[in-house]
Amino acid sequence: MARITFSGRQLLRAAQRYEEGILDKVSDIVHETARLIQTQAKALAPVDDGSLRDSIEMKMLGKYNAVVTVGANYAVYVEHGTGIYSIEGNGRRTPWTYFSTKLGRYVTTDGMRAQPFWGPAVDAGQEYFKTEMRRLGL
Secondary structure: OOOOOOOHHHHHHHHHHHHHHHHHHHHHHHHHHHHHHHHHHHHHOOOOOOHHHHOEEEEEOOOOOEEEEEOOOOHHHHHHOOHHHOOOOOOOOOOEEEEEOOOOEEEEEOOOOOOOOHHHHHHHHHHHHHHHHHHOOO
């Protein structure tokens, strides 16, 4: 039977290489998760003129930190609904009238039903991240 011996330095170098490999994989998972959230949110965002979808951006803030943002100021209303259709149940209870520049006329509404795009995308990203981290044994 062959005998294998390692010095302390050899073990330390091997452990460092292993750690670097794991950290590189974690960095890849963070990037892939953020990209997945961005892609899913864009795919689920309702498209009228495309400005909501186009406002969804992803940026890496270092190796292990990413941010996905929605720049459209009305995104929260699309996600949660408005008026009597608000998912939280705290929307306006009476109809209101506003001038629609898109339609060129006054419109009366009770609100808009929720069209969730952000929550489902974040949920998908969270599941992906957990699954990939478990595969690494973390």
